[in-house]
Amino acid sequence: MTEAPISPGYPASVVGGELRLPKPPGVVRQFWARHPWLTDSLITALYFVPTFFGSIATLFASTPPPPWVTVAQLLAIVVAAAAILLFRRREPWLLVAIAWLVCLVVYPFGSTDVFPLLLALYALAVYGSTRAAWIGFAGSVVVTTASSYISVWAHADDTVAPFGANAPASASQFTVLLLIATLIGVTVGNRRRYLNALIARAHDLARERDQQAQLATAVERSRIAREMHDIVSHSLTVMVTLADGSAATAGRDPERAAEAMQHVADTGRAALVDMRRMLGVLAEPDATSEHPEELAPQPGTAALPVLVDRFRAAGLPVQLTTVGPPIADSNLQLTVYRIVQEGLTNALRYAATAHRVDVTVEHADDMVRVDVIDDADVASTSELTSGGKGLVGMRERVALYGGTLEAGPGQQRGWRVRAELRADENSPPADAATLNSDDTEDHA
Known part of the structure; x- marks a missing residue:
């Protein structure tokens, strides 16, 4: 030494x-x-x-x-x-x-x-x-x-x-x-x-050194809090919505109610996997994990169709559109995924009257633009203006990439969330095999 x-x-x-x-x-x-x-x-x-x-x-x-x-x-x-x-x-x-x-x-x-x-x-x-x-x-x-x-x-x-x-x-x-x-x-x-x-x-x-350690601790706590909020808030919102729908249709359509409860179980399992994954990285590096999925990669843009399908099962009419080449940076992919997840969670919670929710992920040059737009009545989405941990978490994520976040009423009706992030130009191009080609198409 x-x-x-x-x-x-x-x-x-x-x-x-x-x-x-x-x-x-x-x-x-x-x-x-x-x-x-x-x-x-x-x-x-x-x-x-x-x-x-x-x-x-x-x-x-x-x-x-x-x-x-x-x-x-x-x-x-x-x-x-x-x-x-x-x-x-x-x-x-x-x-x-x-x-x-x-x-x-x-x-x-x-x-x-x-x-x-x-x-x-x-x-x-x-x-x-x-x-x-x-x-x-x-x-x-x-x-x-x-x-x-x-x-x-x-x-x-x-x-x-x-x-x-x-x-x-x-x-x-x-x-x-x-x-x-x-x-x-x-x-x-x-x-x-x-x-x-x-x-x-x-x-x-x-x-x-102590100040740097305190700052690192504060940043890590903020990151963990964002992840916890995204996982818990999204999963619970979907599960509550599905459970309410199942309870409402159990008498007249038992099969549909059973299907909804199956989605509740699937959503809960997915939430547990996300929780184990996040908590797994906090464990000792040489500790033997009983759950291999704990150290699996965080979700990225390739998981957006699965996310959208989950919200469709909860009754939210979502359409996903991706434009441009695939995003290479895994951290940026996670940020895009969390922004879409938070936007759809808010739409499911506050935009129950929406007939259409459009999610657009556009990658052009060194910018990545994410839009989540619904056509619900503005009055039904007015609670979003009070803000909360979700919007704060999105702003923090976007700020890490030097981008901007806009959240407010749409031009005609409904609510609009737009995030613009700066992509890393030095990131290596993504392997085309890692992303499904269907991700670049409209999902009805």
């Missing part, structure tokens, strides 16, 4: 599996990362304690500095320590400015100490940016060089002239220390920002 691009050394997760994140830091680094105040306090104490007591110890030296110098040093140490504790992470530029001020004003008159400045440059590189770190380094070189010359001038006597030879040496040493601190900070900061970017990207990928 190949390595995951965001996590070298780790195998790429399979589709739908866990999205691996970069390996987190070690236990020690995790501890310090969880306790930033403890980390800053220890760093502050590491600077403050020896420096503060070292400055006090100079008062007991053989030649102590003037009291104001010692007081200024102690005050500067306190200010620098407070800045390290408070601003090292949140405001590194402020810490740099305070370190510059202390380095220029106070330390030249005592012992020059650039430890706060080193911490400031490191913090600027880690919590700021690489560009800010190098700008801070350039400014710090200027400040420490000036501080070195000021220190030489402050301790000048008859043998050491102002801006003597000690200043360049001291400045060069400070430059090397500042460069080391900046390079370490830039390395750590870049690694930190890169790791954060990887983790953020991994979370974005995981979020996008």
Whole structure:
């Protein structure tokens, strides 16, 4: 298995599996990362304690500095320590400015100490940016060089002239220390920002994967709901109509009633086959099906004559006309079949007074046009205007092919459903043997 691009050394997760994140830091680094105040306090104490007591110890030296110098040093140490504790992470530029001020004003008159400045440059590189770190380094070189010359001038006597030879040496040493601190900070900061970017990207990928899964689930639920509605609504409508007709004719024409009930049984079996087929594709792919028809192909345009015959048996005067070459795309065939099925179901349910229902499937160029037109009274079909899952399902199916759906009263009378779908031009031509030649003729 190949390595995951965001996590070298780790195998790429399979589709739908866990999205691996970069390996987190070690236990020690995790501890310090969880306790930033403890980390800053220890760093502050590491600077403050020896420096503060070292400055006090100079008062007991053989030649102590003037009291104001010692007081200024102690005050500067306190200010620098407070800045390290408070601003090292949140405001590194402020810490740099305070370190510059202390380095220029106070330390030249005592012992020059650039430890706060080193911490400031490191913090600027880690919590700021690489560009800010190098700008801070350039400014710090200027400040420490000036501080070195000021220190030489402050301790000048008859043998050491102002801006003597000690200043360049001291400045060069400070430059090397500042460069080391900046390079370490830039390395750590870049690694930190890169790791954060990887983790953020991994979370974005995981979020996008979850959103895609939710969208796929919603689309699949909508598809299943459409199929369930088409199967159940169509079958039940036909069965109820046939059962009502059988009940009405049972007394005077038992044979016709028995024939109608046989159609009810046939319709119910066909509905069960459709249900098993749809539910079969939701089962585990390696599961052994007890019903081979569960995984049989979905109905297409070749099944339209059987569908029409079923509605004729229910008493609906349907005529089917197909024009043009056979449709090659099996998905488009299913869509056409479901549209015709829904249109005839609505006609059977709401257009009981219709004397003729025409179904036309026309395939021309890259368009497929489906018309279902009845001549019933408009008043009897007015309930269709309220819409429902059937019309919504048809609109969704048509929208998948970039087509349009029109449903409304006909020009003279009755109800008309017209759907136009864009056929896939890249679909291979259908085998003529797969479609019965009678499908292209009028069915009386």
